[in-house]
Amino acid sequence: xxxxxxxxxxxxxxxxxxxxxxxxxxxxxxxxxxxxxxxxxxxxxxxxxxxxxxxxxxxxxxxxxxxxxxxx
Numbered sequence: 001x002x003x004x005x006x007x008x009x010x011x012x013x014x015x016x017x018x019x020x021x022x023x024x025x026x027x028x029x030x031x032x033x034x035x036x037x038x039x040x041x042x043x044x045x046x047x048x049x050x051x052x053x054x055x056x057x058x059x060x061x062x063x064x065x066x067x068x069x070x071x072x
Contacts, residue, residue, distance in 0.1 A: 001070055012063035020056030023049045 022030035031040055031048060039048040 006067075009063045009066050012059050012066075016056040016059030016061075016063065018056070019052045019059065023053035023056060 030036060031045060039051055043051060
């Protein structure tokens with residue numbers, strides 16, 4: 001894999017960790033941001049936490065799996 005692919009996969013994992021951590025610890029700065037506000041309105045705070053937790057796990061899993069197996 002090229003260095004640019006490693007950078008993208010690292011961004012996936014870091015973004016996933018931030019999303020998962022914010023969902024677990026219910027950070028106000030995360031859920032009051034403009035990007036998260038529509039999900040909080042649609043799903044409520046608890047639903048948005050579940051959504052972002054699943055999103056975080058998915059991003060982490062995708063990043064790790066692509067690190068291990070690459071693009072095929």
